[in-house]
Amino acid sequence: MSLLEEPIRELSRRLRDREFSAVELTQEALARAEELDPALGAFLRVTPELALAAAAAADRRLREDPSSAPILCGIPVAYKDVICTKGVETTAGSQILHGFVPPYSATVVDRLSALGVVPLGKLNCDEFAMGSSNENSSYQLTRNPWDPERVAGGSSGGSAVAVAARLACATLGSDTGGSIRLPASFSGVVGAKPTYGRVSRYGLIAFASSLDQIGPLAKTVEDAALVLTAIAGQDPHDSTSVMAPIDGFLGELRNGVKGLRLGIPREYLEVGLDPGVREVFEQSVKTLEGLGAVTQEVSLPTTEYALAAYYVIAPAEVSSNLARMDGVRFGPGFPGATTLKDAYEQARHNGFGAEVRRRVILGTYALSSGYYDAYYLRAQKVRTLVAQDFDRAFAEVDAIISPTAPTAAFKVGERTADPLAMYATDILTLPANLAGISGVSVPAGFANGLPVGLQILGPYLGEATCFRVGQSLEGEAAVWNRLPPLAVAAK
Amino acid sequence: MAKERASAPPAGSIAPAEVAHVSSLARLGLTSPELEKLAAQLEVIVAAVGQLSSADTSAVEATAQVGGLRNVTREDVVAPGLSADEALANASVKAAGFLRVPAIQ
Numbered sequence: 001m002s003l004l005e006e007p008i009r010e011l012s013r014r015l016r017d018r019e020f021s022a023v024e025l026t027q028e029a030l031a032r033a034e035e036l037d038p039a040l041g042a043f044l045r046v047t048p049e050l051a052l053a054a055a056a057a058a059d060r061r062l063r064e065d066p067s068s069a070p071i072l073c074g075i076p077v078a079y080k081d082v083i084c085t086k087g088v089e090t091t092a093g094s095q096i097l098h099g100f101v102p103p104y105s106a107t108v109v110d111r112l113s114a115l116g117v118v119p120l121g122k123l124n125c126d127e128f129a130m131g132s133s134n135e136n137s138s139y140q141l142t143r144n145p146w147d148p149e150r151v152a153g154g155s156s157g158g159s160a161v162a163v164a165a166r167l168a169c170a171t172l173g174s175d176t177g178g179s180i181r182l183p184a185s186f187s188g189v190v191g192a193k194p195t196y197g198r199v200s201r202y203g204l205i206a207f208a209s210s211l212d213q214i215g216p217l218a219k220t221v222e223d224a225a226l227v228l229t230a231i232a233g234q235d236p237h238d239s240t241s242v243m244a245p246i247d248g249f250l251g252e253l254r255n256g257v258k259g260l261r262l263g264i265p266r267e268y269l270e271v272g273l274d275p276g277v278r279e280v281f282e283q284s285v286k287t288l289e290g291l292g293a294v295t296q297e298v299s300l301p302t303t304e305y306a307l308a309a310y311y312v313i314a315p316a317e318v319s320s321n322l323a324r325m326d327g328v329r330f331g332p333g334f335p336g337a338t339t340l341k342d343a344y345e346q347a348r349h350n351g352f353g354a355e356v357r358r359r360v361i362l363g364t365y366a367l368s369s370g371y372y373d374a375y376y377l378r379a380q381k382v383r384t385l386v387a388q389d390f391d392r393a394f395a396e397v398d399a400i401i402s403p404t405a406p407t408a409a410f411k412v413g414e415r416t417a418d419p420l421a422m423y424a425t426d427i428l429t430l431p432a433n434l435a436g437i438s439g440v441s442v443p444a445g446f447a448n449g450l451p452v453g454l455q456i457l458g459p460y461l462g463e464a465t466c467f468r469v470g471q472s473l474e475g476e477a478a479v480w481n482r483l484p485p486l487a488v489a490a491k
Numbered sequence: 492m493a494k495e496r497a498s499a500p501p502a503g504s505i506a507p508a509e510v511a512h513v514s515s516l517a518r519l520g521l522t523s524p525e526l527e528k529l530a531a532q533l534e535v536i537v538a539a540v541g542q543l544s545s546a547d548t549s550a551v552e553a554t555a556q557v558g559g560l561r562n563v564t565r566e567d568v569v570a571p572g573l574s575a576d577e578a579l580a581n582a583s584v585k586a587a588g589f590l591r592v593p594a595i596q
Contacts, residue, residue, distance in 0.1 A: 103577040197558040210556065239563040240556075308540040319517060326518070328590055333583025340595045345520025357519055361510065361529055362536060364517040378543045380553035385546065387554065419532060420539055436557030460559075 002489065003028050004166035005481065008075055008223045011169065015058075015074045016066045022074030026055035026118050029076040033120065033167045035489050041142040042152075042161040044081050046121040047088055051076065058116040072230055073116030078168040080159045081122040082129050083214065084203040085109055088119075092205045093127040093137040093155075096351025100330045106203025107238070108172060108214050108231040115230055120168050123158030127353045128322065129179055129207045131155045132425035135416055136355045143412070144186060145484035146450055150409040153183030159217045160187035165487040170218040170227045174204055176211045177310055178405075178429025181441035184217055185404035185453025188443045188484065190224045190470065191217045193429075195461050196436035197242040199228075200235030208317035211310075211433040220480050221442060221470040225249040228463065248464030257472045258292030260465070263397035267303035271427050274407040276447025281403045284444045284454045287476045288401070288469065298397060300389040305382045306431045311423055312366050312379035313434070318356075319363030325351065358419060387435040394459040399469050402428055404441040404453035428455060438463045442470035443479045451479070505534045 003011065003025055015022060030048050037043050058074035079085060082092045084102035086109075091097040105113070113119070126136035134142040134157030142157040144150040145165045152161045156173025160183035163171055173180040175193035184191025192215045199214045206212065216227035229250060234243040264285065269278070289295055327334045327347025334343035352360070366375035393400060405428060415422040432439040437460055444454035454473060458466040474480050507523075510530040514521045521529065575588050584591040 100581050103573050103580060197560070236565060240558055240560065242558060242560065302546070305543060305546045308543045311536065312540050312543070328582065328592055329578075330581035331583065334593075337593050340593050341518065343593050344518040348518055349520035352519070357521070357525075358529065358532060358536075360517050360519060361513055361533060364513045365510075365533065365537070366540075368513060368516070374544065375540065377553055378546070378548060379540075380555075381548035381551050382543055382546050383554040384551040385548065387557065388551070419536060434554075434557075 002032065002166055004032060004169060005483070007220050008169055008226055009071065011075060012071045012073070015062055016069070022055040022058040022062065022118060023052060025074060026051050026076050029120055029168060032489055036165055036486065037167060039143065039148060039486055040145060040161050040165055041140045042123055042158040042165065042167060043078070044091065044122045044124050044139055044158070045089060047119060050088070051118050051120050054116070054118045058118060061116050070115040071226060072112065074118060075169045076118040076120050077112060078120040078123050078159070078162050078171045079109060080125050080156050080171065080173045082125060082174055082205045083109060083172055084205065085119070085122065088122065090122065090205070091139070092129070093125045093139060094351060094353070094356065095138045096325045096327070096331045096347065098332055102203070104203065107200035107235045109203065111231050123162055123171060125158055126155035127356050128205065129155040129174055129176060130318070130355050130359055132178070132182055132422050133410070133415065134158070135412065136353060138353050141412065144409045145486035146188065147409065148486060149411055150450070151186065151412055153186030153409060155179040156217065157183045160184050160189055160191065163187070163189045163217050163219055164484055166483070170216055170223055172214055172231070173217050174207070174212055174214050175433065176207050176314060177433050178426040180215045180217060181404050181429050181439055181453065181455060182426065184441040186409040186451065188451030188479070188482070189217055189219060190221050190440065190442050191215065192224045192228055192440045192463065192466070193432060193438065194228060194232065194463055195438040197240050198232050198244070198438070198461070198463065200238040200241045202235055202237035206321040208314040209321060210317060211314060221467050221474050222250070222253060224440070225253055225467045244461050249467055252464045252468050253471050255468055256291060257288055257469055260293045260399070260469065261397040262288060262293050262295045262469065263298035263393050263400040264295055265300045265303070265393070265400060265402055266297050267300050268402040268428055271406050273403060274447065277403045277407060277452050280445035280447055280452040281454065284473055284477070285401070287473060291472050291476065296397065298393040298400065300393060300431065302382060302385040302389050303431060306386050306434060307423065307427050309379040309382040309386065310430045310434060311362070312375045313383065315359040315363030316367050316376050317363070318359045319367060322356070322360055327351065383434045386431050390435045390437055390459070399462070399465050400457040401469070402455050404428060404455040408447050408450035408452055432457050436460065438466055440466040440470050442473055444473060444477055445479060505530055505537060
């Protein structure tokens with residue numbers, strides 16, 4: 001059995017007990033990536049030298065003062081390629097950032113580095129995190145470790161697959177409409193989308209700033225809670241980050257669900273759920289009820305408009321945020337252009353893929369004169385209605401549970417020709433981004449051999465409750481430690 | 492505030508010329524075949540998001556932010572930032588400590 005299959009707390013104990021060193025653990029992670037990743041495509045780049053240097057430093061720290069070394073000291077992690085890493089190329093999956101080497105690191109990277117984590121490298125994602133399958137990366141396709149003919153989910157597909165295939169102990173992703181929870185569900189790992197403002201976005205390459213959040217993907221709920229505890233908190237570099245207690249993520253983890261009120265949104269069960277997904281969900285409901293949770297139906301009536309509102313608001317923000325991608329300060333540039341407009345158009349035409357173009361056009365259109373009121377303003381009003389739906393529901397229940405996605409992982413190429421079909425993949429995840437609330441996807445079971453996640457939505461700053469429900473389900477579902485076929489190494 | 496339109500424009504109303512205009516605004520430099528393909532896709536997407544017009548939003552304000560934070564400020568003190576060399580390190584064309592671009596016209 002690989003060391004990478006063990007939960008972080010166990011690895012941390014064994015590192016402290018000197019059963020193995022952080023360098024040995026890192027060498028094993030690097031060897032697994034070398035052997036397994038060619039078939040998976042999770043990593044855009046592996047950074048063995050940086051990893052081994054960090055591991056050696058972690059070993060010194062563990063040796064000198066084992067009792068005060070942080071629990072994440074010596075633990076190998078990896079970052080979605082929309083998260084800036086000083087001195088390490090960061091492309092956001094886009095050609096327009098090919099060769100971009102950030103002069104600073106994201107706050108989340110600095111925080112984890114200070115704790116002694118080992119950075120293995122950068123993970124594939126849909127271009128600028130726009131996508132639900134990872135098929136929009138301009139570099140490579142990330143394959144699902146349960147079935148390589150199927151997608152990893154997106155946009156944090158590399159982040160999910162690196163954990164599912166046990167190439168890293170935990171990873172960071174970003175979630176704008178489901179981009180952590182969806183690939184977590186498709187790959188059979190835990191993924192947490194924190195409350196808006198819970199985690200600093202400084203150094204996250206912006207997609208839609210009012211929706212984006214960085215969060216952890218990990219094998220177990222406790223591992224995700226450990227990483228979120230490490231990265232959460234106010235940051236002077238991000239004025240939207242909030243000061244709020246974080247001790248409940250781990251402190252309430254094992255409080256169980258007895259007496260907890262769980263809402264099941266009627267509208268979420270009416271979105272054309274795959275029968276296998278429905279079956280896993282119903283089983284999860286029974287499991288949680290058996291543990292003492294009290295379930296009840298709730299209504300989120302604006303669900304039918306949420307997708308439309310999202311696909312106005314997110315592209316509108318894209319059209320603004322991506323204006324900075326002009327080839328001037330970074331990117332391959334504009335050789336031979338004779339006017340500034342030519343230079344911009346050359347850099348952006350060569351640099352942006354089909355989905356990014358589509359969203360820039362859609363967003364520019366929705367914000368253009370004469371259409372602003374009909375689209376953007378109305379979408380922001382619908383967003384208020386979505387938030388009010390959740391407020392009403394959370395007055396009655398402690399958390400809301402549903403499938404994370406209507407289906408399990410779909411086939412590569414199945415939805416690429418139909419943007420609307422691809423967008424609909426996020427129907428159950430994106431309302432939480434519109435409202436700014438917390439959500440976690442936890443492996444709940446399998447449908448036709450493919451993982452299916454349970455989504456647990458909590459109120460504003462309600463991550464602790466999500467983790468608590470997730471922990472209870474994880475203990476009973478007994479699926480977190482099942483290894484996908486493509487995670488089995490020869491050595 | 493401008494008067495709200497009663498409904499989104501009907502489907503099928505987006506001409507490639509209009510997409511070309513938006514493409515120009517967004518500096519995307521799209522070719523004619525690309526514009527035609529995008530116009531067709533945009534029509535379908537815009538028709539789908541047009542369902543927003545049937546949501547009853549008469550009683551709500553537009554969301555401006557979801558966090559509830561107010562007036563986040565910091566002390567007005569100078570802190571070290573990136574050096575000019577660091578800030579220019581990724582630029583494709585630079586000269587004498589500046590970014591270099593073609594003339595506007």
